[in-house]
Amino acid sequence: AKTAGRNAVRFFDPAMQAILVVRMLLESNLRVALANNQFQLYYQVQVNSEGKLIGAEALLRWIHPDRGFISPADFIPLAEETGLIIPIGLWVLETACAQIKQWESSKETRHLTLAVNVSAKQFQQPDFVDTLSEIIRRHKIDATRLKIELTESTVLDNVDATTEKMHELKKLGIAFSMDDFGTGYSSLAYLQRLPLNQLKIDQSFVRDLSHDENDATIVRAIISLGVNLGLNVIAEGVETSAQRAFLIAHNCYAFQGYYFSKPLPLEGFHALLKAPESD
Numbered sequence: 392a393k394t395a396g397r398n399a400v401r402f403f404d405p406a407m408q409a410i411l412v413v414r415m416l417l418e419s420n421l422r423v424a425l426a427n428n429q430f431q432l433y434y435q436v437q438v439n440s441e442g443k444l445i446g447a448e449a450l451l452r453w454i455h456p457d458r459g460f461i462s463p464a465d466f467i468p469l470a471e472e473t474g475l476i477i478p479i480g481l482w483v484l485e486t487a488c489a490q491i492k493q494w495e496s497s498k499e500t501r502h503l504t505l506a507v508n509v510s511a512k513q514f515q516q517p518d519f520v521d522t523l524s525e526i527i528r529r530h531k532i533d534a535t536r537l538k539i540e541l542t543e544s545t546v547l548d549n550v551d552a553t554t555e556k557m558h559e560l561k562k563l564g565i566a567f568s569m570d571d572f573g574t575g576y577s578s579l580a581y582l583q584r585l586p587l588n589q590l591k592i593d594q595s596f597v598r599d600l601s602h603d604e605n606d607a608t609i610v611r612a613i614i615s616l617g618v619n620l621g622l623n624v625i626a627e628g629v630e631t632s633a634q635r636a637f638l639i640a641h642n643c644y645a646f647q648g649y650y651f652s653k654p655l656p657l658e659g660f661h662a663l664l665k666a667p668e669s670d
């Protein structure tokens with residue numbers, strides 16, 4: 392029986408212990424996932440204002456043999472903490488570049504760009520530029536088909552080193568999109584310095600666009616800012632035709648969201664390519 396008085400140090404907190412054990416289990420499962428090919432890339436279409444399919448964002452899925460789908464929101468944070476995001480992120484880049492190579496071989500898919508999320512920890516690896524250059528060379532792909540999505544915090548964490556890396560990768564032809572834009576602490580000073588191609592409006596501003604005047608103002612301002620900086624602007628989380636109409640009316644360049652399609656496994660994405668384009 393627990394008889395520890397109020398001054399006794401408690402070495403054992405069952406609730407805390409349970410959390411630690413669950414974390415350890417998740418970490419070891421993540422290692423198994425990597426070794427046993429339990430990851431898959433899903434592809435979510437990106438469409439321009441004419442409704443033309445211009446590319447996709449690659450989104451990681453963990454298909455666990457017993458537990459089924461595990462959302463990246465549930466394992467990316469731990470992968471980042473444990474450093475497992477490095478090998479996982481490498482797998483994502485390898486798979487994405489192999490996919491670009493496959494798309495290059497067909498007239499219908501040659502024009503597509505593939506956007507890949509790269510986490511701060513991965514981008515900040517000292518050898519990231521060399522590693523990615525090697526992958527691109529080995530797959531013999533046109534690097535202009537690859538786009539890297541970085542968040543504001545990734546860049547702000549170490550502006551000088553990040554900017555330099557971005558410039559080196561840009562020389563290879565790789566494009567950059569500022570992901571979740573508007574949710575971080577951007578400043579005009581660094582936005583102008585970064586070799587960006589795109590701002591991606593975070594879905595939190597798109598969600599209530601049609602009835603929240605603040606969000607509508609923010610979205611209009613982000614699009615204007617992008618235009619002024621010579622960047623294209625893409626909106627994520629577009630779910631309704633009203634949102635799309637607002638964004639088109641304010642000169643947003645491209646769109647992504649359930650209104651067009653959910654993220655799909657490769658076969659589903661390819662089926663979309665063959666489907667007649669709707670409006």
Ligand code: C2E
Pocket residue numbers: 435449450451462463464467480483508509510570571594627628629630647648649650654
């Ligand atoms: P994100 O980069 O902001 O990706 C957008 C998320 O919104 C995706 O969630 C996508 O499935 C979801 N989404 C797309 N359209 C809609 C929509 O119309 N409505 C709503 N409500 N949601 C929509 P997902 O796939 O669960 O990914 C969550 C996050 O996990 C991503 O957020 C990204 O930060 C991270 N992630 C995903 N794949 C990777 C990866 O390969 N590497 C790294 N480092 N992070 C990844």
Ligand code: CA
Pocket residue numbers: 448508540570
């Ligand atoms: Ca993203």
Ligand code: CA
Pocket residue numbers: 570571593594627
């Ligand atoms: Ca987002």
Ligand code: CA
Pocket residue numbers: 542570571
């Ligand atoms: Ca994100």
